[in-house]
Amino acid sequence: MAFRLPPMHALEAFEAAARQQSFVKAAAELCVTQSAVSHRIRQLEDDLGVRLFLRLNRNIVLTPPGEAYLASIRSALADIESATRAIAHGARHELRVSVAPAIGSKWLVSRLADFQRQHPAVDLILSTSTQLGTIRSGEVDVGVRYGDGQWPGLASFKMSDEVLVTVCSPAYPARVGGLDEPVDLARACLLHHPILPWRPWLEAAGLDWPEPAGGVRFDDAVMMIEAAAAGHGVALCPRRLVEPHLEAGSLMQPFAVAALDRGYHVLLAPDAPSRPSAMAFVHWLLAAAQPASPAGGGGAG
Template sequence: MRDLPPLHTLPAFEAAARLGSFLAAAEALHLTPSAISHRIRLLEEHVGQALFERRHRAIVLTATGRRYLAVVREALLRLDEASGVLRAPQRERLRISAAPAIASKWLVSRVTAYQETHPDLEFALATATGLAPLLAGEADIGLRYGEEEWPGLLAWKLFEERVFPVCSPTLAAGLHQPQDLERSRLLRHPLLSWQRWFAAAGISHPEPSTGPLYEDALLMLEAAVAGHGVALMAASLAMPYVAEGRLVRPFAEDCADRSFYVVAPPAIQERPAVMAFVRWLVRNAHDLV
């Protein structure tokens, strides 16, 4: 960059070429006409060629001036754009890792509603069931289903869950009392206890050891819709399917289970915009279930 021209001469050159007058350029840049004239001469001395033809009450670009103007104008535009990006408020990015079912059936609509009033917060959503993304620093907050203890993480309870069986309308037609489930194909999830529900329904029956085991509650819900068996499911995830008529509750009995939590590494407390979103989720969770 040893051959750069005096940089303060370039806006004067561009303005004079664009406006066709040293006087007009001076007014646009809030300078005197003599200052514009001086800067143009300095630039011409630097490049070693005339950039303008001076005519009576007019200036006209030379062939060299026209070629140089294209380069100068492009450089000034790029500098202006880059400066505008730096001046603009930076959007903060929030990476959320959520269990697939709560992400699709509960979280997505809430994120959309929040972003309408907080456009400077950019959301990136991914699905996972374990804690690895949070512990590895790949996610800022997570939504998980579990007990009160979350080693190494902060936790805020969203809402407690009630669980109950759901199945397709076709399967429900053959279920008349909870005892009928002893002969049914039961879909299982590692965090949901059939034995606990059986006890609430007044049945002494052990935890089933057969039947498909689903790590993803959303897949289990879709399997139930397809008639593959009866699923024990958390109310917040099952009710949208029930409301649509895709699944039915064959029995009224339900029971308390675990809770959904927002979990995050302790460092999240240093990010006010993220903490504001967490507090909003917790504050409104009971109204949004």
């Protein structure tokens, strides 16, 4: 059967005016003008064929039919709101997220339970990549990448500045005759990642050396970190990524020098800003990336 119902905006105006006992206050609550509230209620009264309010100067009072109608309308509106909340809460939202491998495995995964607790209706589909094509095409909704923030055509938010540090296994310095000063790196095997040049750190350490050409190169920061922990050399990497190793004692910082570098950014597919689930993940990421103490930073590939 077809339902013959008054306009919802008229019912909302009637309920608000009855509760507030004022057209002015109802208009403020509904973010419309007083004349709009008056017009909607008058339209409702005309449709019903009864007066819902007595207008006494600037005051309004419900008529007996108005009081009876209000009781039923409030109950119906409460049922509609309850049903809406239930179905919205139960709806599942799929969110495709692409992260650079190291930040994904070394930082993000251990924190995902917090996002899932806050947003239980969002189903995350995670993948790893350093490319931008899947973000530009909309194949994924949100990406996390390391760089300077210059990605034309893509909206992005910087998660934090990153701090680069040198790390090695606790046994490694003794194997190369000690790493007491940065200049001692001349006798060490340096581990390289393509987007983390050594030159900025060397300058921070007071060494006027060119970019080192020797050593071992990795296209995956996770492999580089594991190689350093296995005693294969000294790696330059974001502190954020190696904090678990430093706390566990599988890696150490031979020098106190740190260099401020670029940072991780959250990138959005073209239609992602209009999706509440995508923006909820972005806001959560930005909050989670903030250091809990002054000591923090780091991130790459």
